[in-house]
């Protein structure tokens with residue numbers, strides 16, 4: 001609805017989604033390799049994989065529902081490899097923990113690929129029949145020795161070898177990654193580095209073998225499939241492709257030329273406001289003042305707008321700058337569907353009605369469309385009618401929902417796309433026929449020569465800073481910073497730092513420190529890291545112990561001190 005509203009009611013090309021700040025590198029990497037942006041498997045496959053590799057994902061704190069699947073796999077004997085600069089709760093339980101320096105993952109994956117090739121742990125038949133680009137990809141890593149990788153990544157050579165050996169010798173495996181490797185100027189490289197490991201061993205499209213990115217927000221997957229992006233139309237169609245435009249124009253009942261072309265992406269919109277090219281903005285479900293980088297620059301843009309509307313159920317930092325705030329609805333107040341990290345379309349139901357004068361987001365959009373003279377395009381009786389239009393709009397696209405109905409979702413506890421016809425059961429495991437969605441129908445290896453991060457430490461800024469989440473706060477915190485117990489657990493953004501570095505600067509847990517970066521500075525309380533301790537646990541681990549291990553926050557050497565008089569800051 002939002003995509004259609006922007007194009008047909010507001011008549012703007014400039015619409016983008018907050019996944020731009022989230023999984024967009026994974027989406028781009030997946031499209032390059034497979035021609036499709038979806039996790040390859042249902043997590044049922046994860047439960048029976050022999051080896052699981054998790055890179056740049058603090059799953060215990062950020063995706064607790066996944067933990068259940070991982071433990072089940074562990075109970076079946078799965079080995080776990082974790083790649084993260086920090087000892088996260090899941091890293092505590094790993095068989096092999098690879099503590100990379102931030103920004104060096106592609107060197108690690110490159111060296112692992114070379115080990116696979118040197119030992120001939122390759123699936124030659126799969127590579128020959130179903131992929132392209134293998135030779136060039138191998139050529140790009142020919143000099144990536146273990147010693148070289150140790151030098152770059154800081155991970156001991158023998159541990160990289162152990163990880164590659166485990167991966168190489170396994171019969172089945174599952175690889176997952178999240179923002180830790182994706183939020184980089186070379187996020188796509190990192191994603192492709194992972195995919196190369198999966199393709200080299202041919203472990204895709206087969207039972208208990210799989211690969212996928214772990215999505216972020218509730219509908220992070222569905223939100224990036226159906227025309228909510230500046231270059232996209234429903235069904236993952238390309239807004240610059242004349243045939244795709246024709247098709248959607250027909251579904252929407254408009255002339256093809258009425259659909260605007262490719263617009264600006266999220267941060268480009270902020271730049272365009274600064275250049276006076278955009279003067280009005282509507283923000284729905286978005287708190288860019290906190291979530292976009294360079295907040296002073298974003299604030300100046302919001303102030304510069306002639307007209308700014310925010311649709312939110314709480315007065316976020318961003319909404320404070322709005323001319324008009326419209327009280328929208330919670331997820332619990334709307335009917336609809338959500339597409340999970342697995343690519344499974346599920347129903348959500350309204351449990352409560354919006355209080356007071358708040359209205360459902362969909363009602364607000366329909367009312368605005370009416371007042372903008374596009375009422376005839378927004379005459380949906382209910383959420384099922386919106387979904388039924390989406391089914392037709394996505395038909396024939398790569399993200400094909402046509403065969404998914406509310407009833408089928410209900411009867412099957414969700415349906416996996418693509419699902420092209422009503423008698424199609426949906427596709428929990430992609431690529432079983434090895435027919436990839438690339439132009440040549442093959443999965444593509446992509447060479448990943450290692451390059452440095454765009455910004456590296458120097459004399460003036462000698463330390464790496466990376467960002468991450470805590471279990472008790474959700475994103476910009478609009479919702480969780482209002483809940484007392486959660487605020488007690490994480491009253492402030494925290495800085496975590498290795499004890500050796502803290503000692504060097506003469507600072508300790510609980511200190512208030514000021515961090516200067518090449519962009520605005522940050523005041524934060526300090527929290528010390530526990531240095532890495534090799535896994536002291538042997539399997540099987542049982543019930544309560546599992547939960548103790550993975551449900552408590554990232555290893556911190558002392559509990560965070562309480563600051564009872566501090567209220568959570570409203571404007572960060």
Ligand SMILES: Nc1nc2c(c(=O)[nH]1)N[C@H]1C(S)=C(S)[C@@H](COP(=O)(O)OP(=O)(O)OC[C@H]3O[C@@H](n4cnc5c(=O)[nH]c(N)nc54)[C@H](O)[C@@H]3O)O[C@H]1N2
Pocket residue numbers: 022055056057058059061062063083084085086088100101102103104105178179180181215216217466467468469470471472473474475476
């Ligand atoms: N409680 C809670 N849950 C959430 C969210 C939340 O805010 N709070 N947000 C949701 C959203 S939108 C998202 S996108 C997901 C994010 O889920 P995750 O990606 O799991 O979360 P992050 O904390 O951003 O980062 C993941 C890990 O990457 C590591 N890391 C940092 N730099 C590097 C690097 O260069 N290489 C590697 N290998 N690792 C690195 C960090 O140490 C961190 O442990 O979580 C979702 N779930």
Ligand SMILES: Nc1nc2c(c(=O)[nH]1)N[C@H]1C(S)=C(S)[C@@H](COP(=O)(O)OP(=O)(O)OC[C@H]3O[C@@H](n4cnc5c(=O)[nH]c(N)nc54)[C@H](O)[C@@H]3O)O[C@H]1N2
Pocket residue numbers: 018019021022023179216217284285286287288290291292293311312313314316328329330331361467468469474475476477478479
């Ligand atoms: N420094 C740093 N920045 C980051 C990240 C990081 O790791 N570090 N992570 C990035 C990532 S992965 C993400 S996903 C983005 C998230 O960026 P945002 O999407 O801007 O963050 P949220 O806090 O989820 O803000 C969503 C807003 O929508 C409102 N909202 C929630 N649900 C609804 C709804 O159903 N209807 C309406 N109308 N409003 C709703 C909330 O109250 C909130 O104000 O942040 C990115 N920014």
Ligand SMILES: [Mo]
Pocket residue numbers: 021022023215216217
């Ligand atoms: Mo995200």
